[in-house]
Amino acid sequence: MTWRTSGWEKALRYLLMLAVLAVTVGPFLWQLSTSLKGTTEDVYTSPPRFLPRHPTLHNYTAVADIIPVWDYALNSLQVALASVLTNLVGASMAGYALARLRFGGRRLAGLVFVTALLVPLESIVIAQFTMMRDLHLNNTLTAVVLPGAVGALNVLLMRNAFANVPYEIEEAAVIDGANVWQRFTRIALPSVRGTLAVVAIFAFMGAWDDFLWPLIVLSDSDRFTLTVGLDFLHGTFAQNPRLVAAGTVIAVAPLIVMFTCLQRYFFRGVGEGAVKG
Template sequence: MSGGVRGNGVAGWEKGLRYALLLTVLVIAVGPFLWQLSTSLKGTTEDIYTNPPRFVPQDPTLGNYSRVADIIPVWDYALNSLKVAVANVVTNCVGASLAGYALARLKFRGRRIAGLAFVMALLVPLESIIIAQFTTMRALELNNTLVAVVLPGSVAALNVLLMRNAFANIPYEVEEAALIDGANVWQRFLRIGLPAVRGTLAVVAIFAFMGAWDDFLWPLIVLSDSENFTLTVGLNFLHGTFQQDPRLVAAGSVIAVAPLVVMFACLQRYFFRGVGEGAVKG
């Protein structure tokens, strides 16, 4: 009896510690965003440096968001970012799924070398190749265009490897049965492969959208005309010019983060399906 009580006590202590750690991680991860959201809703007459900090605004207002739109063409910048992000999602989903399927299911000379090349590409930092990317875009006469922003990240090596692993988990018996029925490579890819890896496709879409939407360094280098600025580049101007008014900076940050939250909320059902990816469903 005493052993059972002691065991329950230890289990309760471990459970409490687990929840405490999870709560700490949640505060660290979500706390800054909540503070930015709170700051963006505070009026100019409200002190944002109170001690202790006050998360709930006394008189919430959306005026800071309209002020951001008055100072910079934030919605034009957001539209440019949306174009880049959507194009990046399409190219990554199509290109990574095709390349991943070829690496996982097709037999051809040099397949191992091709897979190793994608792994090695993950080890190359962006800063070491960004000059070569810029000169390439200039040689193609694509500088100062949104195409130049999309092109270098149109098929990311990480996404190819994710799709390769997802396709590799599909049992070969399923494709062998389709092959006996006369299905060609494209039919097996479209009717068997893709439906079985929808969860990983959602992960690739989220990663591609986030990477394109949050990218700052490459658009800053390749874009020179303000009409083509993405949201991150445009908000940098807001931060540099009006850094004494953190309410505007906070409002711009919330505008930039909101689409990512919406996209993840729409795709989270597929995002967490990775454990059973590729399993045979009866």
């Protein structure tokens, strides 16, 4: 290696990385700190005080007295898990058919998913809402899940993943008399585990973080998901930043834990998708 890093360059890099760290993670730590400050502690000091003087979990119980924050978390969890399940099943099946099965209409079917990708969700939310009302599904968690139940992008991701698996293994199974369902579940699915993990993670994150659609389709405050509940809390109790801070920490903590444990897949998903275009 002729390419060496000078000590000076190293120091500069670390300095810059620390600065970016302060900007990207700092706000979350500030929010955590605010949520741990008791009612007697001034949160408006200048210069700001980063460490709470008497850390307390009081705000977490107080926020649950004002809005049913744990019920909202449970609603969000249900929506996110349902979305993971439907996306895994629906996208892998459709992706497998598009990549592996030969039939008339395959190109047309592929085109349906590509076309769907061109329609921004924001431009059809009103029609989706009207539709859910006609189906008497408005104000239910089912309605929150349905529009994103099988994401077109996930179908195309799965199609690419299956297309990249060598066909010879499956061919051998065909000769051994395995039917299409057996080949799908026993041979094809295990060889695309990485992409399945990516689809699952992004489906979970997408559903847990979604705001516009649940805001439109849910109207009763006892059905809210966490994001809509936080907006409600913010609108009603904006004057107490400690409570809002506690609510946001509850909403973001599970995802940060999930990301910390599974970050390999987060990066792999983003990277693979971008390289393949």
